[in-house]
Amino acid sequence: MRTSTLKIRTVEGVVFSQRLAGPVTRFLAWFLDLLCIGLLLWVVSWLSLVVGFLSWNLAGAFSTLAYFVISIGYGIACEWGWRGQTIGKRFFRLRVVDVEGMRLQFNQIVTRNLLRFVDALPAAYFVGGLACWFSPKCQRLGDLAANTVVICNPHVTEPDLDQLLAGKFNSLRQHPHLAARLRQSVSPDEAAVALQSLVRRDEFDPIARIELFAELAAHFRAKVEFPPEATDGIADEQYLRNVVDVIYRSRPEARRDQVLA
Amino acid sequence: MIIDLQRFVAAGRPYWSDLEKILDRLEAEAASTMSLEQLTRFQRLYERAAADLAKLTTFSAEPETRRYLERLVARGYSEIHETRARRSRLAPRKWFLETLPRTFRRHLRAFYLSLAITLAGCAFGGFALILDPDSRHATMAYGHDQLTPEERVRQEEQATEDRLDGRKTSFSAFLMTHNTKVSIFTLALGMTWGVGTILMLFTNGVTLGAIAVDYVQAGQTKFLLGWLLPHGVIEIPAILIAGQAGLVLAFALIGWGKRRPFTARVREVSRDLTTLILGVGIMLVWAGFVEAFLSQYHEPMIPYDLKIGFGLVELTLLTLFLAKSGAKGGAGEIPAPAVVETRKP
Numbered sequence: 001m002r003t004s005t006l007k008i009r010t011v012e013g014v015v016f017s018q019r020l021a022g023p024v025t026r027f028l029a030w031f032l033d034l035l036c037i038g039l040l041l042w043v044v045s046w047l048s049l050v051v052g053f054l055s056w057n058l059a060g061a062f063s064t065l066a067y068f069v070i071s072i073g074y075g076i077a078c079e080w081g082w083r084g085q086t087i088g089k090r091f092f093r094l095r096v097v098d099v100e101g102m103r104l105q106f107n108q109i110v111t112r113n114l115l116r117f118v119d120a121l122p123a124a125y126f127v128g129g130l131a132c133w134f135s136p137k138c139q140r141l142g143d144l145a146a147n148t149v150v151i152c153n154p155h156v157t158e159p160d161l162d163q164l165l166a167g168k169f170n171s172l173r174q175h176p177h178l179a180a181r182l183r184q185s186v187s188p189d190e191a192a193v194a195l196q197s198l199v200r201r202d203e204f205d206p207i208a209r210i211e212l213f214a215e216l217a218a219h220f221r222a223k224v225e226f227p228p229e230a231t232d233g234i235a236d237e238q239y240l241r242n243v244v245d246v247i248y249r250s251r252p253e254a255r256r257d258q259v260l261a
Numbered sequence: 262m263i264i265d266l267q268r269f270v271a272a273g274r275p276y277w278s279d280l281e282k283i284l285d286r287l288e289a290e291a292a293s294t295m296s297l298e299q300l301t302r303f304q305r306l307y308e309r310a311a312a313d314l315a316k317l318t319t320f321s322a323e324p325e326t327r328r329y330l331e332r333l334v335a336r337g338y339s340e341i342h343e344t345r346a347r348r349s350r351l352a353p354r355k356w357f358l359e360t361l362p363r364t365f366r367r368h369l370r371a372f373y374l375s376l377a378i379t380l381a382g383c384a385f386g387g388f389a390l391i392l393d394p395d396s397r398h399a400t401m402a403y404g405h406d407q408l409t410p411e412e413r414v415r416q417e418e419q420a421t422e423d424r425l426d427g428r429k430t431s432f433s434a435f436l437m438t439h440n441t442k443v444s445i446f447t448l449a450l451g452m453t454w455g456v457g458t459i460l461m462l463f464t465n466g467v468t469l470g471a472i473a474v475d476y477v478q479a480g481q482t483k484f485l486l487g488w489l490l491p492h493g494v495i496e497i498p499a500i501l502i503a504g505q506a507g508l509v510l511a512f513a514l515i516g517w518g519k520r521r522p523f524t525a526r527v528r529e530v531s532r533d534l535t536t537l538i539l540g541v542g543i544m545l546v547w548a549g550f551v552e553a554f555l556s557q558y559h560e561p562m563i564p565y566d567l568k569i570g571f572g573l574v575e576l577t578l579l580t581l582f583l584a585k586s587g588a589k590g591g592a593g594e595i596p597a598p599a600v601v602e603t604r605k606p
Binding site for chain 2: 008011012014015016017018056057058059060061062068083097098099100101102103104105107110111115116117141144145146147199248249
């Protein structure tokens with residue numbers, strides 16, 4: 001069955017997943033690489049003109065060998081030097097990785113690049129594209145032979161929740177027993193939806209944003225009913241922010257503040 | 262239960278950052294080594310990150326932190342669980358004198374099969390020419406059907422000027438790259454369950470057999486040997502080895518009598534394929550030089566006996582190299598281990 005994710009279960013029983021790159025993104029990356037190869041060959045043709053002043057015989061040999069080395073060696077050199085990436089793959093944030101999550105080996109890189117000879121048949125990677133389309137892990141023939149897959153490799157940094165949940169006054173925390181009930185009744189998926197809606201709030205159209213937060217606020221209001229003094233005058237988006245704050249942060253300092261008050 | 266994400270991140274962050282630094286160093290410096298203490302810390306950090314990921318997956322659906330941890334665990338996993346040897350330094354001499362011939366010998370059956378297919382093609386081409394002389398137009402490539410052997414020998418031996426004058430180097434570069442491309446293609450066609458590789462070897466044999474029979478029938482055996490042996494004794498085995506590599510790939514693909522899964526079978530031969538095709542490349546560079554600078558020159562410029570002798574010396578050395586080189590010194594190169602299937606992607 002075709003899947004968009006490569007899941008690997010480690011011997012420790014932990015599962016991690018990598019998002020597989022689709023044929024279209026890979027084709028675009030390859031097209032960019034083709035332009036890079038074309039540029040290198042253009043440079044070589046100028047260099048061979050210079051060599052031609054010394055000897056046309058040498059210039060012919062130089063351009064023949066350079067064309068061969070660049071067309072075959074470009075993918076191998078880039079993927080080896082950049083751990084599974086070429087210029088096109090870097091641009092589209094793709095990376096070649098071992099199908100079982102192991103370290104990518106030089107022989108795997110060589111194999112997948114040499115098998116382009118078959119994948120490229122009859123033109124424009126038709127065979128490779130077909131194989132990629134029908135393969136469960138979106139592998140062209142070279143990938144199958146080399147035990148590799150191409151994954152999307154989005155830039156991932158350490159998460160920063162401080163900015164999102166920065167400590168404004170949270171009226172829901174004035175009622176710790178209700179806050180505890182809210183934490184109990186919310187499932188991880190519901191919590192994730194609430195958090196994601198806040199993380200991505202600036203991506204929505206204004207009207208859609210208002211509607212979304214109204215719907216989500218209503219959903220969470222129905223789960224636990226807080227007294228009017230805790231919810232009156234609070235916009236839906238702020239209410240949801242307070243809900244997420246309650247769910248994802250136990251904030252002992254808040255409890256301490258309440259005790260002191 | 263939903264974990265307190267901020268506290269969770271705050272508690273895990275120093276360990277994750279440490280792990281990330283170690284991974285960055287390992288990935289940047291392939292030759293770097295770690296002390297036992299460093300290794301222990303690395304493993305502990307990895308296990309902590311894996312445990313954090315498991316906890317996060319179970320108790321929270323927060324995607325950003327999970328993606329970050331997944332990426333970290335994936336990188337750590339590949340470094341810790343990789344069992345294949347890491348090649349920290351290039352050792353071309355050892356590779357050429359030991360790894361290459363041992364790899365060739367490890368897949369000797371595939372080479373014999375490659376040879377048998379080529380010989381079958383030779384027999385077909387030869388018999389076709391004997392039975393139907395007109396078949397030369399179908400079986401002989403590169404314009405060899407346009408001249409009879411007698412005409413060709415007369416032309417070559419009476420030539421007053423060097424037809425490769427001023428373009429020997431570029432001709433040799435053309436031969437090297439063209440033959441290497443054909444060899445890579447022969448290997449790559451192993452992915453067609455070997456059908457493409459067999460066809461390539463067979464058609465190559467047909468051309469060779471037809472040309473050989475044509476010259477022998479015309480009484481030009483000495484010319485034929487003088488023309489083909491100097492470069493052919495290297496070029497033809499190179500194509501046979503490319504066919505051997507293609508058949509090795511096909512066997513791994515088909516997996517006759519092997520219970521291991523496809524990925525394990527292919528992983529087992531992947532390094533050997535690279536070794537064989539690099540060896541083929543080296544052989545074809547030599548053959549290209551010899552063909553451009555020696556094979557195309559005939560009597561009276563160069564005596565045929567000398568060319569034939571040169572070819573026989575090359576053939577002897579090649580045979581000795583492939584059969585004996587690297588034979589001493591233990592069991593030889595350890596093949597890439599098959600990965601035990603404990604993960605189910």
